[in-house]
Amino acid sequence: MSLLFKHLRVHQIFGANTDVGKTILTTALVRGSAALKKDVFYLKPISTGPFEDADDEHIKRHCGAYKDRIQTDCLYRFHVPVSPHLAAQLAAGEESQKIVPDNTFISSIASHVRRCASRASGPAHLYVETAGGVHSPALSGTTQLDCYRPLFLPTILVGDSRLGGISATISACESLLMRGYIVDAILLFRDEYYRNSEFLTPYFAERGITVTALDAPPPKAADLADNFTSTERYYEQLDVIPVLKNLDTLHEQRIAELDSMPRRSLDALWWPFVQHGLVKGETDVTVIDSASSDFFSIYKAQDTQEASRLEAQLDGSASWWTQTLGHAHPALTLAAARASGRYGHVMFPQATHAPALQLAERLLHDGPGKGWASRVFFSDDGSTGMEVALKMALRAFSVRERLEGVERKAWAYHGDTIGAMDACAEEGVYTCEWHNAKGYWFDPPTISVQQGRPVITLPPALAVAAKSVNCVTSDSIAWVYDVPGRLDTPLAEVYRAYITATLRSLESSGGSRLAALVLEPLIMGAGGMIFVDPLFQRVLIDVVRGPDPPSLLDAPAPWRGLPVIFDEVFVGLYRIGMQSTIPLLGVAPDISVHAKILTGGLVPLAATLASDSIFRAFYSTEKAEALLHGHSYTAYALGCEVANETLRLVEKQCRSEAWTSAQARWEVSPGIPGAVWSLWDPEFVQAVSRMDNVAEVMALGTVLSIKVKDPEADSPSIPQSTDTTSEASEFAQFSVHFRTLGNVAYFMTSLNTAPEIIRSLEDKIWKALTKSG
Template structure:
């Protein structure tokens, strides 16, 4: 099913009517508003997505009778006068996506006619269930229509009305007006009027409708009908109602005007990250009105064939810089953040503890399942988390080997193309590149190994060895499946493994003995080096590099103790930067598990909070922690920031980890696993389970495309390298054409994507729907094959 765009039309002012409770008079309010519109010589329409109860009592029938010519429509009618989720049990239940699509299609059709104003009325209260049992507040969220909230004028109505408002606010709705009936006894309208006035939300109170006759004989029915006609005529002529309609019209116009201005204003005011502004124009800026699930709702990105809406669903193809795990606008995570904000706000962390930080540390260590880890250090983002990791690693190495870092240059070992962030310390842990070589303080400190790459070319998996290393490492290797590439139990006994280890050993020995270099840590991005260009390192090479470092401490110091077993570190402390690849991004709790390695230090961020809020953890062994313990304050790890371990982030992270762990166990990804398991059956021996949400068939098709140099996929990540006669690299423009094709998109949605030189990568969340991914694959095939 195609994703539904949010509703915003120039020619149609569409609103959704929610009630603070059941039986608060939503339909009466809707009828008043529609009458007022009709009396202004405009056309009104009323849509009831789901109606329950007798047809004669249906809300759309009421408005048809009293709405002064209002166009009415009901999409799904159930006979029983009960909640939709119960009434629907005896009928064919519409899928939520189908229901939303029908609403959007109906409104879009009306927008192309002479309809000026439309109301979409919900059933019951804000959290009354829809046909499939989920809250209406969540069900209708993708449409994100502006809200007309009908408050409750009865006893207890103040509480229920404010609660309804807060529930809508929590989900990102814009409540544009509140209406309720006057009740001179409870006087809820006075209290709520002041409450919503402070929120800059207009509240209109209406006269209570006439009471229904106790005996509904023919004469009583006639009198009731006459009374209702009179009521609607008088109520719809009230000046407050007419002013409200003018206000709603103005807000619709202002919303569009603001969206139209945003790109130009941003072009004038914003300094964008990772962006060369020379030649950049306002039209190059994506205007995002909201986001939900896997999609931005973007303005000015082109309308689909079936919609006149100003907003279009745009697939978030970079997972918002790799952060999205559980979807945009996730109500569970939003509620968790709101709870923590309400309970704590922010409290300082040094020398204190709160439940969310303690729970997260405990749950994270269990999820990482690393016997070396015993302590968790909190920071705010991946770069600062890596700064902490470097401080840890260098300190313990200098302490063990008796080095004085103030007098000696201590380097790190890593891989070419590494990237660990943009703060000065970790910037020095990467080789000179586009990211850092023009930064005045940059002083690259280390040695970075070139390495074999994993890729699919012409339908076959291969490990490609750099030409300059083939004499040492051997020639390229072909594999039957991606799982066989990760079959390290078998590959560690191969000649290739021995070649890798000898080359690594000899290189380090030469660097230390001949060039006098000292190394304080081995820092790796396990499996994939992200910002360096989505470089898929042969896992055997990373495993061999780790093994050589740990098994040969004598390489680094003549007074090094013999190699030690876990949990003690040996040779050099091993730091894994899992900011990008950790926590199910590649389909597993840790990317370290692909290598069969337990690092001494690991950094996690991005998916840690499901993409909602910044937070980072650096986990380390008790032995590393103890190195910083002394009577001197200056020996402590003097690192932190004001919002360390903020309660909102920790609370959200606990829920995010739990949700992803449950998905791992409950079969949510079994379909993807099955697809990739079929690929692995081609091998002669059992191989580790490695899978992707991107289909095996897609990879084979794309890898054979004329313009494609290679592809790979693992977990939620898909990488496509395009041929570039000028040479690959970050400054290449080879992927721009594909990026533009995806931005144009198809009838269902378009795609916002990022490129790294000649590489275009796409990334889903862990909750992406198979239907969305299939459409993405169709767009890719259309562009490349």
């Protein structure tokens, strides 16, 4: 929704408080721009109070000799002199649905800005004046700072020259900066008594923001004619040209910076998961100027002056599966600021702080560790969290084996990154020459929707064991994920026999002994968005734990057989519609790992949860027996505070109308642990599965995966970024950024993506598939 034009400089004007002279100074800027022979546009999105006192009317009265160059507009006008949100409520009466929602309000402003860009005959200026102070409510009740944020317009802050104005101005500016706004200038009246500008000028100069103090207007005269004359004389004497030239320079510098970024990036960056030899040139570089909610604002140099150089692009992969509540969520930003101001970063060994302790207790008592885990180990991200998990499991296994006469080897310490790769298959594409694959990898049976029906597809080895039956069809996704109901089926016996025979074969071959079971429950993410039959994973867990394995109804007991690790970095914490996969599988792990959604995509943090019996494997009076593993940013206070806020908001989202409506479409009752459903419409999933060019499709929670019928291709026939559409709604005008894994295209929403955005995305996917088919 962000907009940026080369020929139209747009600035939004906020006030540090009410009655600080915002309209007076905006009028001066409008007149100054007209004096520079610019086309000038003024927009007051919301006006309350009598018409004759309206800000846009003030500007019309004082256009001076420039009225032919100045156009003023107001989008929403209320005649009651109260806050905009209250004025909107009073106007709507009992019909609250008439109150304009934020997305409609922002769309109307964006449409107006585009119209101004098309009307300008040459270089032009547009000023968008807000109401009251920075935190004054907009029509919906959202504070202006948060409501206007998707527009991401460069800002002019009008400071407070009165008593207390230094604090008000600094607070207002910090509120803007914490939400990512670009503050290009601070203007305020010169006051010879309080002299606020003398303090504010050097204070903000250190922060790269110019403060300009201008003469205050004369007192309001009782006679209207006299007042008009004195006000006109004031405007004629006021010199804002230096301010305007600085704003123009900053506008040009911003465009020049964005223009230069593709070339500079090609020369300086080494991107992850990118073959640079396939990057054709600067047009292949996605320049992200900002992000808000589910959208990137990407920069594209345009030939026409009417076209915005910033375009909305949906973050269709949730930024590598991290986004929980959309980008730049203000509550998470404030949580990070809160912890930053209180702690910065503090080291953690044998220490504690409130954010880390609260998060650990939350994960253990009300989160994915409820009922089985006793400890939380914090690390940096999902990979390091898995390093910790592997170390825990292998130590627990080696301690037990040592008691049986097996000597444990001593290892040198060189870092904490290679172990996770060692748990990957040798032929995997994500490994390196240094890694040494350790283990055995089962090729699992998978679940998908094909031609409108759920299908369990068996890999070749299992198909042989099942006497050439390579797939099982069902009429219901719910039946496929009913693990307890399927445990006594013939297919479960096939799984059990196959897994048991394979493990016995490995043991008899004399190779390395297996010491742990690592699972990505339900979905193998980076491996190709593979939806695994949960029955296979449950049987696998039961087999490695030995006869009569414990169930969820049992009290926590020492681990048995092999320690089991659940890698829930991707699927955990409601990414696939459930807090944890434990209720669905019907068994708890000995160790689980959580990241990504944990901090809402704002800062890196991982939590490795372990049962008490795993913890006891390290418990001793000998330092060498401890878990000698850690990271500089272990239990990062910012991350823990953000995680606590994220989990609070996620739990609230789980009870939202959007979620309950989606669950109803999938015929699932809200609040059932382990129930399978999706934010993607089931009818859409069914329809896509019947398309001629689609091999299979699957959806859970926020995740949609589409496998295209092109097995020899390295990427699907869907383009990586779909074309911008021309629908009437502003929010429908976006392209889609998404990732591919071989011939699988996957799409992922945030947990709070609006249903109308998902429906629009479904329509775009349908059109792209239809076109490519």
